[in-house]
Amino acid sequence: MEEAVLYVVENNIATITMNRPKSLNSMNDGLIDGLHAALDKAVADAEVRAIVLTGNGKAFCAGGDLSYLNGLNGTAERKSFIAKVGDVAKRITTIEKPVIAWVNGVTAGAGVNLMLACDLIYASGKARFGESFAKVGLIPDCGGLYFLPKAIGVHKAKELMFTGDLIDAPTAKELGMLNHVCEDAELKAKVYEMAARLAASAPLAIGLTKKYLNNTALTLDEVLAIEETTQALLMGTDDCKEGIAAFYEKRAPQFTGK
Incomplete structure (x- = not known):
């Protein structure tokens, strides 16, 4: 079985890749544990000066794995998992090393909020974004209630969270959710160009x-x-x-x- 999260270091840059492409890199216990372990490695390695977070396949992260979430037993088990998801977002904001989100495709629910926890966000022009929680009777998690209003203002955040509507990459950038929108052919190069600049910085x-x-x-x-x-x-x-x-x-x- 392939690991849910891949970790590679090259040129002082750690690349953390969510690796559940068949489920659009949706979050289950394995993926969240893998993210924590990869962040631990990046923090501990003095050679790592910058971190890139991305997803394998067509998606960055589609949020929580609904089949996994549905199988959690009782409030305590659910609370434990949501806390662990939130801790990933918090870790990203408190790590001293800069973290760039390389958003290669669809991003929904907690995936949007995981992205927003990062320091810089580069997205494919084909990416779509949706705070889809209300559509399944949930509130935003993974820090969304904190990150999205900071990025785009309270009233627009309410609209996106109340409706769960999908928005495209140009709209997300215009709202303030993204730093750069790139063509697919140049997205990776742009991400690593910036990562190299940050890795060479003080x-x-x-x-x-x-x-x-x-x-x-x-x-x-x-x-x-x-x-x-x-x-x-x-x-x-x-x-x-x-x-x-x-x-x-x-x-x-x-x-x-x-």
Whole structure:
């Protein structure tokens, strides 16, 4: 039996691939456990500077596997699985390494919210997106009630979640859900071009920027205090010295994360 999640590292980039193409990479216990294990590897590997998350086959992720969900016994078992799904989304937002979603096709339900947890989102022009929960009598999970309003505003989020309507990639980009929409032939190259740029960037600076951008509860005064303390520390790092030297020497910097 093939693994539900594949993990490969090349050129300081970890690629995590959801690998249940026959079910459009829908979420069951194996897929969620596989995502957690792959994220653990990426975090632990100092050589990994950027992460790409994608799906095998025609879909990125079609959300929860309804046949699997229907087989869960009792409230406690259901709650445990939904918590584990939510923890994947939370892990993505708290990992210091940047995560790019490579959205190759259909994305629905929790798959949309998993995508929104990522730092940058590149999608195929053929991709479709649907917050389909209400159609099966459920509320959004995998952090959707948090991520979607942040991305597109409360009123549009309500419309998409109340109706479960599918939207196309240009509409999703216009709403603010995506960074880039690409033709299929160039999508992979564009994703890895950006991943390579991020992998070559200063990891301490990227990680801390991500950390504070994802904490939307901060007040302006708290942000200014964080900037004061953190910036002073970063100014003393090898990466900062290297970046300044590279600027004056008109060359690409070689960051080490120190």
